[in-house]
Amino acid sequence: xxxxxxxxxxxxxxxxxxxxxxxxxxxxxxxxxxxxxxxxxxxxxxxxxxxxxxxxxxxxxxxxxxxxxxxxxxxxxxxxxxxxxxxxxxxxxxxxxxxxxxxxxxxxxxxxxxxxxxxxxxxxxxxxxxxxxxxxxxxxxxxxxxxxxxxxxxxxxxxxxxxxxxxxxxxxxxxxxxxxxxxxxxxxxxxxxxxxxxxxxxxxxxxxxxxxxxxxxxxxxxxxxxxxxx
Amino acid sequence: xxxxxxxxxxxxxxxxxxxxxxxxxxxxxxxxxxxxxxxxxxxxxxxxxxxxxxxxxxxxxxxxxxxxxxxxxxxxxxxxxxxxxxxxxxxxxxxxxxxxxxxxxxxxxxxxxxxxxxxxxxxxxxxxxxxxxxxxxxxxxxxxxxxxxxxxxxxxxxxxxxxxxxxxxxxxxxxxxxxxxxxxxxxxxxxxxxxxxxxxxxxxxxxxxxxxxxxxxxxxxxxxxxxxxx
DNA sequence: GAACTTCTGTAAGCTAGCCGACAGACTGCT
DNA sequence: AGCAGTCTGTCGGCTAGCTTACAGAAGTTC
Numbered sequence: 252x253x254x255x256x257x258x259x260x261x262x263x264x265x266x267x268x269x270x271x272x273x274x275x276x277x278x279x280x281x282x283x284x285x286x287x288x289x290x291x292x293x294x295x296x297x298x299x300x301x302x303x304x305x306x307x308x309x310x311x312x313x314x315x316x317x318x319x320x321x322x323x324x325x326x327x328x329x330x331x332x333x334x335x336x337x338x339x340x341x342x343x344x345x346x347x348x349x350x351x352x353x354x355x356x357x358x359x360x361x362x363x364x365x366x367x368x369x370x371x372x373x374x375x376x377x378x379x380x381x382x383x384x385x386x387x388x389x390x391x392x393x394x395x396x397x398x399x400x401x402x403x404x405x406x407x408x409x410x411x412x413x414x415x416x417x418x419x420x421x422x423x424x425x426x427x428x429x430x431x432x433x434x435x436x437x438x439x440x441x442x443x444x445x446x447x448x449x450x451x452x453x454x455x456x457x458x459x460x461x462x463x464x465x466x467x468x469x470x471x472x473x474x475x476x477x478x479x480x481x
Numbered sequence: 482x483x484x485x486x487x488x489x490x491x492x493x494x495x496x497x498x499x500x501x502x503x504x505x506x507x508x509x510x511x512x513x514x515x516x517x518x519x520x521x522x523x524x525x526x527x528x529x530x531x532x533x534x535x536x537x538x539x540x541x542x543x544x545x546x547x548x549x550x551x552x553x554x555x556x557x558x559x560x561x562x563x564x565x566x567x568x569x570x571x572x573x574x575x576x577x578x579x580x581x582x583x584x585x586x587x588x589x590x591x592x593x594x595x596x597x598x599x600x601x602x603x604x605x606x607x608x609x610x611x612x613x614x615x616x617x618x619x620x621x622x623x624x625x626x627x628x629x630x631x632x633x634x635x636x637x638x639x640x641x642x643x644x645x646x647x648x649x650x651x652x653x654x655x656x657x658x659x660x661x662x663x664x665x666x667x668x669x670x671x672x673x674x675x676x677x678x679x680x681x682x683x684x685x686x687x688x689x690x691x692x693x694x695x696x697x698x699x700x701x702x703x704x705x706x707x708x709x710x711x
Numbered sequence: 712g713a714a715c716t717t718c719t720g721t722a723a724g725c726t727a728g729c730c731g732a733c734a735g736a737c738t739g740c741t
Numbered sequence: 742a743g744c745a746g747t748c749t750g751t752c753g754g755c756t757a758g759c760t761t762a763c764a765g766a767a768g769t770t771c
Contacts, residue, residue: 302613305692310613329602333700334609372559375605379564382612383532383540386652389757414719422616427758429720445718445767462535470563619727644749657728659750675737675748 252294252317253370254345256478257363265363268355269345274338276411280321281336287329290322290352295342297404299420300334310385310422313378314339314397316404318471318479319370325349326357326367339420340401340410366475373470380470384463385422391431393421395460398441400467402450409449435459482524482547483600484575486708487593495593498585499575504568506641510551511566517559520582521551525572527634529650530564540615540652543608544569544627546634548701548709549600555579556587556597569650570631570640596705603700610700614693615652621661623651625690628671630697632680639679665689 254262254269274280274296281287283303291298298321300313312334315321321344324332330349347356356363384393397420401410414432418425435441440456442449450456457464484492484499504510504526511517513533521528528551530543542564545551551574554562560579577586586593614623627650631640644662648655665671670686672679680686687694 300609302609304613304617308617310616312609312612324602324605327602327605328598333606333696368558372554372557375554375557375608376563378605378608378612379530379532379542382542382608382615383534383652385612385616386540387534387538413717422613424759425719426721426760429718430758433720443719466563643747654729655749656730656751659748660728663750673749 252292252345253320253366253475253479254292254363256366256475257361261362265347265355265361268347268351270347271343271345273341273343275341276338278338278341279335280338281324281332281334283333283335284331287322287325287332287349289346289348290320290325292320292345292347293317293342293404294344295340295406296338296344297340297342297401297410298336299339300332300336301419302334308422309419311397311420312381313374314400314404315374316401318404318475319374320367322349322352323367323371323374325352326371328353328357339412339416340405342405366478369474373474376470377467380463380466384461388461388463390421390423390427391434392459392461393463394428394431394435395440395456396464396467397421398435398448398450399453399456399460399464402453402456403468408451408453409447411446412448413446482522482575483550483596483705483709484522484593486596486705487591491592495577495585495591498577498581500577501573501575503571503573505571506568508568508571509565510568511554511562511564513563513565514561517552517555517562517579519552519576519578520555522575522577523547523549523551523572523634524574525570525636526568526574527570527572527631527640528566529569530562530566531649532564538652539649541627541650542611543604544630544634545604546631548634548705549604550597552579552582553597553601553604555582556601558583558587569642569646570635572635599704603704606700607697610693610696614691618691618693620651620653620657621664622689622691623693624658624661624665625670625686626694626697627651628665628678628680629683629686629690629694632683632686633698638681638683639677641676642678643676 280291293316297316299311301309301311303309321336414428415425417428440452510521523546527546529541531539531541533539551566644658645655647658670682
């Protein structure tokens with residue numbers, strides 16, 4: 252968790268403003284067009300930010316786990332976002348009210364503030380790379396990238412996920428995901444038990460992913476690599 | 482230009498730090514992985530930020546004209562970017578050295594600083610919407626959107642652009658652009674004279690564009706609409 | 712354990728866009 | 742004017758992924 256990278260004294264100072272919440276699948280953290288009430292620091296949970304078209308089709312624009320915060324817009328002094336951010340892998344988060352975050356972290360020039368500034372950079376890069384990746388790369392490569400990125404952000408090798416969910420994330424149709432997932436299964440990279448996916452061959456997934464996997468994770472590694480461990 | 486929206490006194494204070502440059506087609510403003518030396522405020526020029534894959538294929542992730550700045554990463558205290566930003570429609574810009582920008586605008590809490598904070602928000606939204614649009618929408622719709630967005634950022638109704646250039650931006654193959662452009666031409670929306678495009682029917686272009694056109698321009702309109710006019 | 716719901720795999724037909732190639736149109740240079 | 746280089750339009754074969762549909766497997770509810 253990002254909070255773990257700040258000095259102990261500062262963590263103690265911020266502790267009273269933080270609460271721990273356990274979030275379930277699909278819990279919405281940020282709703283587009285609505286005020287952002289909290290900033291979240293995922294520990295075990297993983298969140299997705301998706302953009303939704305008028306016809307209901309959705310595409311993921313960014314993924315956030317222990318390495319980041321949900322609600323970067325608050326740091327940018329904005330009260331709304333264009334994307335919906337929701338829980339994709341259930342788990343724990345710390346959260347802080349947006350107004351408290353602004354006064355105690357941003358305006359107070361907390362050491363955490365600098366960390367988040369760096370994260371906003373990484374988030375921006377991540378979104379830009381996603382824009383290109385979504386255009387250029389094929390489903391199977393993107394699926395490998397996505398699964399490995401989630402794998403890097405959860406405890407253990409398995410997490411709950413359904414094909415339809417993957418289709419929302421990748422912005423493709425559900426049967427296309429089934430076909431791609433079947434290939435990965437046949438290649439021995441993953442196992443699938445009704446809504447639960449297990450990574451069997453992490454190296455293989457990485458090899459099957461597009462170059463964007465490395466590019467994206469490098470954005471976090473080069474900024475937080477030494478300070479932050481899962 | 483964004484600078485025009487700050488109080489006159491502040492503009493006078495910043496004037497000594499600014500220089501006017503005339504940029505040509507393809508001039509690079511920000512090179513990925515290299516230090517960002519200047520922050521640019523386009524007036525007549527329009528810039529594109531593109532992400533380049535290892536195999537050389539490129540996709541635009543954002544577009545910047547008079548409504549924004551090139552080099553948002555500097556504001557975020559980052560010295561490099563993952564995208565290349567270059568001149569897509571030649572014209573004038575003001576520019577300021579990155580270190581001066583940090584001391585005289587960001588740290589000095591210039592009124593300009595708040596404007597740019599808002600722009601960073603818009604830029605982030607723009608990039609996220611682009612990520613989804615690139616995945617979902619067809620070439621013709623995206624071409625209409627792109628042309629109209631450029632049209633909104635230039636003087637007059639015509640600007641230089643080649644099909645190959647459009648293909649780089651949209652992340653598609655050149656002949657696909659030719660086909661889409663021919664349709665727009667036949668529909669009477671545009672005229673094409675060897676590397677120079679003229680918008681004949683702006684409303685028609687808007688109607689042919691995907692919903693992302695409105696969504697993106699709204700991000701700027703709602704933030705700068707009252708303060709900034711082309 | 713029976714009925715129901717949800718999730719996954721698959722298939723056939725279709726379409727947008729890729730890919731490579733090429734010819735004609737235009738521009739610029741000499 | 743002539744030549745070379747650049748830009749645009751088009752074509753034919755090809756492929757990834759869409760669309761719709763459906764059947765079976767695995768959970769869920771009563």
